[in-house]
Amino acid sequence: MSAAISPVRTDIREPQSKHPSKAQSIVIDGMSKSFGDRRVLSDIDLAIPAGQFVAIVGRSGCGKSTLLRLIAGLDQATAGKIIVGDRTVESLQPSTRLLFQDARLLPWQRVIGNVGIARHDGWRKAAAVALEDVGLADRANDWPAVLSGGQRQRVALARALVSDPGVLLLDEPFGALDALTRGEMHRLLERIWQEHGFTTVLITHDVSEALRLADRVIVLRDQGVALDVQVELPRSRRDIGDAATMTLRSRILAEV
Amino acid sequence: MSAAISPVRTDIREPQSKHPSKAQSIVIDGMSKSFGDRRVLSDIDLAIPAGQFVAIVGRSGCGKSTLLRLIAGLDQATAGKIIVGDRTVESLQPSTRLLFQDARLLPWQRVIGNVGIARHDGWRKAAAVALEDVGLADRANDWPAVLSGGQRQRVALARALVSDPGVLLLDEPFGALDALTRGEMHRLLERIWQEHGFTTVLITHDVSEALRLADRVIVLRDQGVALDVQVELPRSRRDIGDAATMTLRSRILAEV
Amino acid sequence: EDKTVRIGFQKYGTLILVKAQGLLEEKLEPQGYTIEWTEFPAGPQLLEAMNVGAVDFGTTGEAPPIFAQAAGAPLVYVGVEPPAPKAEAILVPEDSPLQTVADLKGKTVGLNKGSNVHYLLVKALEAAGLSYSDVEVAFLTPADGRAAFEKGALDAWVIWEPFLAAAEAATGARQLTDGTDIVENREYYLASRDFVDGDPAAVDAILEAIDEVDDWINENHSEVAEQFAPSVGMPAEILNVAVERRTYGVEPITPEIIAAQQAIADVFFELELIPTAISIADAAKEGES
Amino acid sequence: MLNRFRGGRSAVLRTLAPWALPLVLLIAWEIMARSGLIESRLLPAPSAVFAAFWESLWNGTLLTHTAISTERAFKGLLIGGGIGFVLGVLCGISRPAETMFDSSMQMLRNVPHLAIIPLVIMWFGIGEEAKIFLVAIGSAFPIYLNTFHGIRTVDSGLIEMARVYGLGRFALYWRVILPGAMPSILVGLRYALGIMWLTLIVAETISASSGIGYMTMNAREFLQTDIVVLGIIVYALLGKLADSATRALESKALAWHPAYQATERTTG
Amino acid sequence: MLNRFRGGRSAVLRTLAPWALPLVLLIAWEIMARSGLIESRLLPAPSAVFAAFWESLWNGTLLTHTAISTERAFKGLLIGGGIGFVLGVLCGISRPAETMFDSSMQMLRNVPHLAIIPLVIMWFGIGEEAKIFLVAIGSAFPIYLNTFHGIRTVDSGLIEMARVYGLGRFALYWRVILPGAMPSILVGLRYALGIMWLTLIVAETISASSGIGYMTMNAREFLQTDIVVLGIIVYALLGKLADSATRALESKALAWHPAYQATERTTG
Numbered sequence A, B: 001m002s003a004a005i006s007p008v009r010t011d012i013r014e015p016q017s018k019h020p021s022k023a024q025s026i027v028i029d030g031m032s033k034s035f036g037d038r039r040v041l042s043d044i045d046l047a048i049p050a051g052q053f054v055a056i057v058g059r060s061g062c063g064k065s066t067l068l069r070l071i072a073g074l075d076q077a078t079a080g081k082i083i084v085g086d087r088t089v090e091s092l093q094p095s096t097r098l099l100f101q102d103a104r105l106l107p108w109q110r111v112i113g114n115v116g117i118a119r120h121d122g123w124r125k126a127a128a129v130a131l132e133d134v135g136l137a138d139r140a141n142d143w144p145a146v147l148s149g150g151q152r153q154r155v156a157l158a159r160a161l162v163s164d165p166g167v168l169l170l171d172e173p174f175g176a177l178d179a180l181t182r183g184e185m186h187r188l189l190e191r192i193w194q195e196h197g198f199t200t201v202l203i204t205h206d207v208s209e210a211l212r213l214a215d216r217v218i219v220l221r222d223q224g225v226a227l228d229v230q231v232e233l234p235r236s237r238r239d240i241g242d243a244a245t246m247t248l249r250s251r252i253l254a255e256v
Numbered sequence C: 001e002d003k004t005v006r007i008g009f010q011k012y013g014t015l016i017l018v019k020a021q022g023l024l025e026e027k028l029e030p031q032g033y034t035i036e037w038t039e040f041p042a043g044p045q046l047l048e049a050m051n052v053g054a055v056d057f058g059t060t061g062e063a064p065p066i067f068a069q070a071a072g073a074p075l076v077y078v079g080v081e082p083p084a085p086k087a088e089a090i091l092v093p094e095d096s097p098l099q100t101v102a103d104l105k106g107k108t109v110g111l112n113k114g115s116n117v118h119y120l121l122v123k124a125l126e127a128a129g130l131s132y133s134d135v136e137v138a139f140l141t142p143a144d145g146r147a148a149f150e151k152g153a154l155d156a157w158v159i160w161e162p163f164l165a166a167a168e169a170a171t172g173a174r175q176l177t178d179g180t181d182i183v184e185n186r187e188y189y190l191a192s193r194d195f196v197d198g199d200p201a202a203v204d205a206i207l208e209a210i211d212e213v214d215d216w217i218n219e220n221h222s223e224v225a226e227q228f229a230p231s232v233g234m235p236a237e238i239l240n241v242a243v244e245r246r247t248y249g250v251e252p253i254t255p256e257i258i259a260a261q262q263a264i265a266d267v268f269f270e271l272e273l274i275p276t277a278i279s280i281a282d283a284a285k286e287g288e289s
Numbered sequence D, E: 001m002l003n004r005f006r007g008g009r010s011a012v013l014r015t016l017a018p019w020a021l022p023l024v025l026l027i028a029w030e031i032m033a034r035s036g037l038i039e040s041r042l043l044p045a046p047s048a049v050f051a052a053f054w055e056s057l058w059n060g061t062l063l064t065h066t067a068i069s070t071e072r073a074f075k076g077l078l079i080g081g082g083i084g085f086v087l088g089v090l091c092g093i094s095r096p097a098e099t100m101f102d103s104s105m106q107m108l109r110n111v112p113h114l115a116i117i118p119l120v121i122m123w124f125g126i127g128e129e130a131k132i133f134l135v136a137i138g139s140a141f142p143i144y145l146n147t148f149h150g151i152r153t154v155d156s157g158l159i160e161m162a163r164v165y166g167l168g169r170f171a172l173y174w175r176v177i178l179p180g181a182m183p184s185i186l187v188g189l190r191y192a193l194g195i196m197w198l199t200l201i202v203a204e205t206i207s208a209s210s211g212i213g214y215m216t217m218n219a220r221e222f223l224q225t226d227i228v229v230l231g232i233i234v235y236a237l238l239g240k241l242a243d244s245a246t247r248a249l250e251s252k253a254l255a256w257h258p259a260y261q262a263t264e265r266t267t268g
């Protein structure tokens, strides 16, 4: 598991969650992915310890969503392997949850049903709480079709958060949200992550968002990892305007 | 056409485009919209002169998309009326184009076909140029299904830009793009707008984006217009860090 | 022991009266039989059922058993009705220029393929000095034939009772000829081989019952017509004509009858209606009634 | 209530409009029949058909025939639809099952019922079973084909989502695949309801003495055109009934579906 | 080429797999027939059917019958399918047209062909027209129903998009609505191809002396089970052929559609 290819690497750290949970580590080993002749990811090596919060940034079409799909087991790598927990990913992982880039709500289930879909007993209560959290408690009994874009995204977020993940993969979960709602969702995600300690991989286009939330930021470029840095700021980070962070920010932006 | 309700109003200005084009003015007069019992927009008055670039910001679910749909004639107002050019909007407007919040690409047309859909003669050339502009020239012959989220959004943008609009309505066209690509798209949109001078209404969650592009920023809140300010900065604006702009920015954020 | 007798009948014929009068039940039920009556739209369907063993006894015209026998169906001729040559005819529309069978040359004639009237046409043409290939034949079931005849799509239509009487009454159609002196046109009683071998007494009982009813019919034409009317769906007056055109009674299978039936089979073989030549005698139960 | 009252007139109009075309045809037909343009022997006037209808209604035969046919029809539909549905689901979700069965189904589907009657009699005799069997195979295929097609075209994004959220096999089918295939399955049901009656007329030629297929074919034999036409009209009305039932089902089961909501809104 | 060669064995397997079930049934049937479990009079052994097939192929009757039927079938399909398609498009895109026609179509759909033969003869006589007419109405309904349903369920978001981008009526139908309805229309075509043959067997009882429907029904009348079974098998093969044709069409016309791509990938 050498770091030969990725330009910057950190060593695997211990999980930092307070609750030793069902969080699982992710190890990516020499993994490549091509669609036909188009190579998207080349020989990626990455190790994400259980419970870590990783943000991934990168330009449009650089393979971020593809990477998440591979980790989730929705697609097969062309070469190399991915290990989640102690199992090589060959198909779907039982405790990996993925919030897709599009909301993917079931049109034939009401909002609350969509949120509760991954829960068995007590789903209604858990879903109601989650909807409350994302500010849509009053829309519980609407059809998804009548929601606005941002509302749909929040329903998907609520669904991801109540789904009791070991690994939570988030593909641009806040893209359609205004600054204020986005801030609220940041706090919500951070709180739930801290409570449950699942491993989190967040794709975002907003570097501030990455710095606000993540332990570690990874930049994807040219089919590989261009930058891999730790964010050593105390939580909860609200206003991140200090010089060190600004430098980090510029450095990340420069790599994208 | 009084401004009685909207908290802040500017007078109608002359179109500022260099090319007196087919751009049309938009006048919204005492317009309300409800879905069943849910009132979304209440008694809105707005006048947008032909050729103006207006940005609309507001919280998720506040009715921004609804407003655009009403202007486009895709939905009917519950009360009041909308006039585009010199015609009251009752159904679709012949030269109004709307970029939807979701990409809405035809799955059975290749990328280039999707872009050229609104053009008759010479569509292939125009579409190829537009694809080049959005950085997807090499994807012209792919099916939309294999594109990444941001690529899809850019195809939709290319389609909107070649569609020869009189009024162009953009519903979060850059939501899924990284900072760099976003910057490129900003420049592209500004250039095309300056060349053709169509009236533009842009919904965005990014206040900087609004300030970067728009002549005027409108904040929607509580079913009405909460703020309506001119942005008097010289184009092209790249780095907007001066004090006045920062104040404006905070003022807008405070109103959202 | 299964002592169920399954009888197939058609809407028009003696059996329906046997059923209505309950004669058979009277005769057989005391001996521990139960009777099951099943209606069939036509002879071929009835023999189809007999072929697979779903029916023990039934009645059809002269043609269907020839086909059934050619197909290897294990059936036995157990009885026959008297000849009824007047119960089938070649019809032309009222205002048709055709006057004799010989005029049919080159005309379109409708008939039900492989039925008694098919044989009638062959024989009638033969008698008029024409050959079968001198006419254009259109194969139509009785129902379709009537529609085509009325539409004017046919120059002539060969048909049997009670369709014959009905068509005459409704359209004023004219007969070029009926079967008199050309064909016999009999109706046969058939039973499956198993039934005949296993339960000859029951076969006899059925034939007896039919004979009794036939005698009664011969005396009570108009009443018979009344009784048929609802099931057939024709006015009693028309049915009365049909009933009057023949006599009734169960006769045994004699060598003459076998020969007549054999002649039909041979014609059908010549027409390539059946793939192999058959011997009627193999399937006949001679000399009893 | 108020709303209903206000919309009363146009609602009535909307309910009646679908009947406009049949009505116009009916009137034209009556006029042609009365004026002698159509010979009543060939095609009886609507009034004559109505008289036949009234009589057979009065003496109970129509109802008896219809009731008997309906029973056969629904028994067959239940069995055949059930089998078609199960096979459709099976082939829809499993490639091996598709490879195994689909080809055979597509071949069997094409075999005319009239042609297999001899075999059916052989297997089932001439009783009710044979008739029900024919209806069953008739209605199995549309349900099969549409279930299969519906399941195959369920948005794969939603299936991925469901799987990633750990839905078990059963929940996946029950909560995602079946609802997604439902619009198509209901179209299949529409077909099946039609085919069910069509097959019945064939089935009732085997050896029946009751049922509306028997009634019609019997009348056809003797060119009782009024009864034949009556039979045709009964079939048409049964078709309309089935259609309305499916529509009602659709607007219930597909309340979430914009296309069906729209239908609901404008038609009733 | 190389790829083909390498995948040769499993490709062959995949092509053969759908025939496994029919083959197994065939063998079981032959064994039962030979061992006397099935009386050959009732159901001839496959070898006997094959002999009949061989003979009728040899003397050309089978091909003649099939060719004549095929001509009738496709003429009818063209006319009926065309009408069904046009009406389906009309009702799909226009509410008034739907109100006007849909109800009537749903009623007519339910009328058995067997029942209307007398009427058809009166209208069209006993020539080819009558047969083609029957096939036409038979195949019109599935195309109608599926076109209608397909158009109604086209993603309304895409239609909105197209309208907002100023597509004219024609372009809207041609570039958005029809492609969107295509999967459903092709399912309709699949049905129609089946129904086409089914109707033909009824049509060919009208004064026919050729065609495979005639051949089969004639054999049935004369209890020639081997020919009946032969007819059934010909129908089944024609069904398979139609199915393969539709599949080919689907994989061409729906190349963009993930569900059909998947099919392509695994079956072809």
Ligand SMILES: Nc1ncnc2c1ncn2[C@@H]1O[C@H](COP(=O)(O)OP(=O)(O)OP(=O)(O)O)[C@@H](O)[C@H]1O
Pocket: A145, A146, A147, A148, A149, A150, A151, A176, B035, B036, B038, B040, B058, B059, B060, B061, B062, B063, B064, B065, B066, B067, B101
């Ligand atoms: N067809 C509809 N039926 C009922 N309610 C609707 C319908 N369309 C939108 N709404 C509601 O109207 C409100 C405004 O929706 P709209 O899509 O305009 O929001 P938005 O400002 O665009 O939000 P976002 O930024 O999240 O896209 C939302 O609460 C939404 O749920």
Ligand SMILES: Nc1ncnc2c1ncn2[C@@H]1O[C@H](COP(=O)(O)OP(=O)(O)OP(=O)(O)O)[C@@H](O)[C@H]1O
Pocket: A035, A036, A038, A040, A058, A059, A060, A061, A062, A063, A064, A065, A066, A067, A101, B145, B146, B147, B148, B149, B150, B151, B176
């Ligand atoms: N199924 C597929 N077939 C072919 N190419 C694909 C497929 N899926 C993705 N791609 C291509 O792979 C590349 C990476 O796609 P991916 O969705 O991972 O991008 P992304 O980093 O998520 O971009 P974005 O930020 O725009 O969402 C893109 O160029 C895309 O077109």
Ligand SMILES: [Mg+2]
Pocket: A064, A065, A066, A101, A171, B148, B149, B150
């Ligand atoms: Mg992506």
Ligand SMILES: [Mg+2]
Pocket: A148, A149, A150, B064, B065, B066, B101, B171
């Ligand atoms: Mg919106």
